[in-house]
Amino acid sequence: MRKIVFRIWLVNLLLSIVLFMLYRIVIAGLQPADTTFLERFFNFLDILLNLGFSMIYLVVMVAGSFSVFLNQIERIKNSYFLSFLTFSGIPLFCVVFLVVNVSMDIFQYSFTPDPIKTLLCFSIIYLVCSVIEFLMFRKKVKAQILLAVPL
Numbered sequence: 001m002r003k004i005v006f007r008i009w010l011v012n013l014l015l016s017i018v019l020f021m022l023y024r025i026v027i028a029g030l031q032p033a034d035t036t037f038l039e040r041f042f043n044f045l046d047i048l049l050n051l052g053f054s055m056i057y058l059v060v061m062v063a064g065s066f067s068v069f070l071n072q073i074e075r076i077k078n079s080y081f082l083s084f085l086t087f088s089g090i091p092l093f094c095v096v097f098l099v100v101n102v103s104m105d106i107f108q109y110s111f112t113p114d115p116i117k118t119l120l121c122f123s124i125i126y127l128v129c130s131v132i133e134f135l136m137f138r139k140k141v142k143a144q145i146l147l148a149v150p151l
Helices: 002-028 037-072 074-078 080-109 114-148
Strands: none
Touching: 002 037, 002 114, 037 074, 037 080, 037 114, 074 080, 080 114
16 A cells, blocks of 8 residues: 555656646746846836745645555544645645635636636646555455455
8 A cells, every 4th residue: 555655756756847837837838028127126026926926836836745645544544525625735725725726816806817717727727646556446446455355
């Protein structure tokens, strides 16, 4: 079982690194206009905001990756719901938080900053991938349980 959890964690960690690098590439691809001092100042603030969001994104993905190791505990591994939370609990919480934030921004201001939209898109991608990993993990656990039960 430890090998399965470690492999799933390794895939999750590699996925996190790839998504983080793609997120940074998307953020770096935004072309600002640098004509006046004020525009340069706002560009600098935008860069700081993007760096902050990318660091938050990285911390959340690493925390989500390490929570997979909780599946080594027998009670968590055997519970479908608790096992789901170890895979997708943190990303699900973040997606719900970002959706509520974006909804409030749209409702109140009819505007949502692009970095938050980008962060939401990448968080949804990570959530979908973690759910797929969870389903693969449950399939392997179920197969292992069926092999262990004598007929």
